[in-house]
Amino acid sequence: MNPPGASGGGKKGGAGVLEVIGLTVRSGEGRALVSDLSFAIEPGARLGLIGESxxxxxxxxxxxxxxxxxxMTVSGSIVLDAPGLARTDVIGAAERHLKGLRGRGATVVFQEPLTALDPLMKIGRQLAEPLRRVRGLRGAALRRAVVTALEEVRLPTPGRVAKAYPHEISGGQRQRVAIAMALACEPALLIADEPTTALDVTVQAEVLALLDGLVTARGMALLFISHDLAVVSSVTDHVIVLKDGVAVETGDVLDIVTSPRHPYTRDLVTSARRLDSALDWTHP
Ligand SMILES: Nc1ncnc2c1ncn2[C@@H]1O[C@H](COP(=O)(O)OP(=O)(O)O)[C@@H](O)[C@H]1O
Ligand SMILES: [Mg+2]
Structure with missing residues (x-):
């Protein structure tokens, strides 16, 4: 399968911020959990990864x-090529080197924001950490940047949120904070792994719109992961459909929705159609 979004000509060291070739992940017992997966994402481009749990x-x-x-064992290659950082194959790279890539190279927003947040630390202090490390800010400038970062994710009372502990704000607000922390690192690639799955439907739409706007404003590349085709289609144009670790279909969301080739994709489309939110693109 051709890696979608890859630059033409099969040129080695192309313009992709991420180039994954033949990624295979096995469990300790040798079971293939991800099999021979290949794709590329160019700077500022978006790719959806969809599949059931x-x-x-x-x-x-x-x-x-x-x-x-x-x-787990991993093979293939995963080349991250972010501005200002050394082009690196993540597979086989030393942990010390990977630490430098996480943040400015690539960052993840997970489904459950509590995994990204320290329950015992006030939010302002947590957010200050990447701002200090990545942007080198200190003192009053750092405090201002914390408030600005919270304003950017449209938290209505940034001063109050900065002084709160994670359990003192709502799930939607926590995910906004997690997004602010990811953005503070100024990543070339943002991976959003089911970022709205744990949220109420109305909050989900707001957080998606926020993420969408921020990714565009900052020109970040985005790998957007979801089990929900309707959600993916609202954020990306191009998708890979994953089933049992294998890419069974890849292409433009619109093509996949209107003429899914694989029975599994057809099932995803059928279940998405059951959702009202999916109807705006099935019935234009
Ligand atoms: N730590 C782990 N040890 C063993 N198997 C795992 C582990 N994490 C995930 N898996 C297995 O790998 C497969 C893929 O998991 P995952 O990538 O989390 O799926 P998804 O995110 O698509 O729901 C599943 O079958 C899961 O049971
Ligand atoms: Mg998952």
């Missing part, structure tokens, strides 16, 4: 970050 989406995200659970 257990299809290997999060493992793909973790592999890109070099954060696969211990005991």
């Amino acid at each position: 257990g299809s290997g989406k999060s493992l793909t995200a973790l592999a890109i970050m070099g954060l696969l659970p211990a005991g």
